[in-house]
Amino acid sequence: MKIGIPRGLLYDHYQFLWKSFFENLGAEVVISQKTNKKIVDDGVAVTVDEACLPVKVYHGHVMDLRDKVDFIFVPKIMSIHEKEYICPKFCGLPEMIKTSISNLPTIIDPTIDFIKNKKHLLEIVYEIGGYVTYDKRKIRLSFEEALKSHQNYKNKMKQGFFPMDLDKKHEEKHEAKHKEDTQKILLLGHPYNIYDEYLSMNIVEKLRKYGMTVITQDHFSKDQINPQMNELQKKMFWTFGRKMLGAALYAMEQEDIQGIIYLSSFGCGIDSVIADIVERRTRRNSKKPYILLTMDEHTGEAGIDTRIEAFVDMIKWRVENENYVSTHGQYISAR
Ligand code: SF4
Incomplete structure (x- = not known):
């Protein structure tokens, strides 16, 4: 059978x-x-x-x-x-x-x-x-x-594993996980978007090739997510939305996470609400770069690649010129 x-x-x-x-x-x-x-x-x-x-x-x-x-x-x-x-x-x-x-x-x-x-x-x-x-x-x-x-x-x-690494050879996994990267990116999105190599246009691998360590909401524990969500005025009742938002709020307070990318599906109500809250909170509470990448069946890979490349460049520049300029253009301190 x-x-x-x-x-x-x-x-x-x-x-x-x-x-x-x-x-x-x-x-x-x-x-x-x-x-x-x-x-x-x-x-x-x-x-x-x-x-x-x-x-x-x-x-x-x-x-x-x-x-x-x-x-x-x-x-x-x-x-x-x-x-x-x-x-x-x-x-x-x-x-x-x-x-x-x-x-x-x-x-x-x-x-x-x-x-x-x-x-x-x-x-x-x-x-x-x-x-x-x-x-x-x-x-x-x-x-x-x-x-x-x-x-x-x-x-x-929870230990940082990615489903797509299951098919890879041991050496490739090792290389993907243990490069001495200094820049860590939080990739948010519904699991079927971020872990599907074709739909996500291989975003995890692209970021790794730029020397970034990628983490997702699935790599955070309840102890990291729950306290963030308990502070919200209204309970977030969507399971995946709760996880993504909790991870984002936690990441905003972590110095070793340099940026947040949200990969969303066009027309998804949950994504549009969560991405909006993440963007507003990131602007208000942290200096971290944030981008929203929205995809549908017409999304072109070249456009996504350009945005990822610019985002990575910005993160690298900010790491080298720490505390000089905020993501949203305001001066943090003068040199
Ligand atoms: S509408 Fe959004 S949450 Fe619902 S299945 Fe589609 S992507 Fe997932």
Whole structure:
């Protein structure tokens, strides 16, 4: 039995959970190809114009799997953390897929609410595992094993790991992580934007080539993010927005983080709100350079490269001429 998992949206976040789970049950797991031009074009062709780029690309990943597998796993994820929400597009994803793409194999589309109690989660796990085996004990044990893989992966992420480094050779990873860089950049964005090499136009690698150390919101701990968010007047109830904003506010106070880049999807409501708050707070509270890079299917790589290059030049210049001029043009001190 072949089960396909589309390499889009929350794939990176849960890749070790679902892949390990199905494999532990004895199924063959097929992951769609890495995002490429065909996947983007196929996704764009079948989705409505109003959809954001990551949702369009997810459709392309489903199309990549359509003729290769017996089932495609498209969970309907309702929430991840208590009293928080994720974008409504995740709740309607299976329906969007089924109405936009024809001749699909069976879609495994459980409704997953990670904040409900363990009993509820186990029922969902039995429902998903039931596509492969009727043996409930095997399903439970397979899921428990998969949870361990998921936890290991999350721990690695906290230590500065990037999902795209998984495929790299040991030496390349070592080089990417341990260059004696002095400039550290915080890259913010939904995980499916910043960790997708094609969609992000390889921004992590580009920054590394300029000698920058890149960190993301996933590399911060709860102890670093929560106190920042507790000081806001209103609770931020979007899970990914909360993480991005908390990381940005924390980074603004850290001397070793020299700049902030926000990679956003055109038309994303959450990105537009969070990016606006990050920009205003950065201007008000810190001297750090900040840029917003917005992408859609028409974004040209040359324009993005030019902006990244200028941003890196500014950071290097500021490090050499410390405390001379602020990001926004005001003099901090005269030489
Ligand atoms: S949060 Fe934004 S980018 Fe993500 S699926 Fe929703 S609209 Fe798209």
